Amino acid sequence: MEKIVQTSGKRKKAIARATLKKGEGEIYINEKPIEVIDPEFQRLKMKEPVMIAGDRAEDIDIKVKVEGGGKNGQADAVRTAIARGLVEFTEDEELKKQFLDRDRSFLINDPRQKERKKAGGRGARARRQKSYR
Numbered sequence: 140m141e142k143i144v145q146t147s148g149k150r151k152k153a154i155a156r157a158t159l160k161k162g163e164g165e166i167y168i169n170e171k172p173i174e175v176i177d178p179e180f181q182r183l184k185m186k187e188p189v190m191i192a193g194d195r196a197e198d199i200d201i202k203v204k205v206e207g208g209g210k211n212g213q214a215d216a217v218r219t220a221i222a223r224g225l226v227e228f229t230e231d232e233e234l235k236k237q238f239l240d241r242d243r244s245f246l247i248n249d250p251r252q253k254e255r256k257k258a259g260g261r262g263a264r265a266r267r268q269k270s271y272r
Contacts, residue, residue, distance in 0.1 A: 144228045148219025149248040153208030157220035159228045162200030168217060169204060181214040188222035188245060191237055195229050215249065222246055 144159045166173040168185065176182040189196045201221055205213045222245040226235045238245035254263035261267070 142228070144224050146220050146223040146227060148216040148221075148223065150215035150219065151208045151212040151249075151252060153205060153212035153216040155203050155205040155213065155216035155220040157201060157203045157217070157224045159199050159201050159224040161198060164197045164199060166201045166221075167203065178210075181210055184214045185217045185221065187218055188225055188238065191241065192225050192229070192234055195231060195234060196225055199225070199228060215244065219245060219248060 141160060146157050146159075148155045148157070166186070166189065168176060173182060173185060176185065189201075201224065203217050203220055205217050205220075207213075208216070222238050226238065226246065235246065256263055259266055
């Protein structure tokens with residue numbers, strides 16, 4: 140039976156679901172090849188786990204579906220989903236250690252969320268200024 144691994148990653152409101160299986164090493168984000176993703180900064184951020192894994196990820200096909208949030212949040216969510224998937228697929232403790240040594244957010248979702256706006260001000264923390272004249 141063919142080995143298939145499904146993982147997910149989250150960042151702010153973005154949720155990415157990744158499916159990994161044996162193949163030619165192709166990466167698709169929302170049905171598009173990763174090469175067509177712009178800006179380049181986000182493409183590199185999404186490819187980072189694959190570059191760290193190196194030849195361990197050469198024969199793994201990765202398909203990611205990502206929704207919600209903005210471009211940067213989605214890129215971070217995809218990055219987490221791919222890294223988790225590679226660790227689970229390869230069952231390699233050394234790879235897991237490499238990810239954690241480099242950056243904790245490869246394998247652990249970032250729990251930070253937008254703070255809600257409160258009454259009496261323009262934003263979450265900003266307040267209206269007082270004038271005593």
